[in-house]
Amino acid sequence: MDLAEKLKEIERQIAKAAQKAGRRADEITLLAATKTQDAATVREAIACGVKAAGENRVQELTEKLAQNAYEGAALHFIGHLQTNKVRQVAGKVVLIHSVDSLKLAQEVSHTMQQLSGLAASVQFQDILVEVNIGGELSKSGVEPQGLQALLEEIAKLPSLRIAGLMCIPPRAETPDEARRYFARMKVLFDQTEPYFSKQIPHVLSMGMSGDYQEAILEGSTLVRVGTALFGPRIYIQ
Ligand SMILES: *Cc1c(COP(=O)(O)O)cnc(C)c1O
Secondary structure, eight states, X not given: OOHHHHHHHHHHHHHHHHXXXXXXXXXXXEEEEOTTOOHHHHHHHHHHTOXXXXXXXXXXXXXXXXXXXXXXXXXXXXXXXXXXGGGGTTTTSSEEEEEOSHHHHHHHHHHHHHHHHHOTTOOOEEEEEEEOTTOOTTSOXXXXXXXXXXXXXXXXXXXXXXXXXXXXXXXXXXXHHHHHHHHHHHHHHHHHGGGSOTXXXXXXXXXXXXXHHHHHHTTOSEEEESHHHHOSOOOOO
């Protein structure tokens, strides 16, 4: 299958899962996870109808931005973000999915305040708070127990708007196991919605190539799909 066909197939699966959940397909955004894909491939995906692209490494994002790879799509940052790299991301993407500490949120807020002083068009950075829903030691994200306290602090920061939550759950053995993590995220999402900005649509970013249908069944509003769209990634070191 070529890219256009794979995209159509994923859109069909999204519509099917949405229908099964009694939801509208247009409530769900398909984000193409474009890591390791070159600018030409990203452009091809956008020409096929991809409306949102997400990078998880700052260097790749910077390189492909310089090549105008994302023209015609909304650009997201979905990877782990270090405070010393915030300057290369804030104000350049519509949504940062991976804020998981007050320190990082403060850096984003601070950077946006400086940028808005320079250009009136740059006002807010919209963000998601990443939750370590499986409580894995190796993963980033705030622990569910600490989520509310973190949101409370982040919500006070200027030039930044909380749009919702994101997670990368542990690798599940079965679709049911994946659904349980997603269901827990949906509970957290509903509980913490009062902290999200009232000026923007709320986003629950969960589901990847192997489990996006399950995520949609449990309330995901944005799925991040790489392999199912582009094929296996080839890493060149
Ligand atoms: C790479 C990546 C994805 C997509 O993963 P696939 O399994 O290839 O669909 C989703 N989210 C994040 C944060 C990623 O880094």
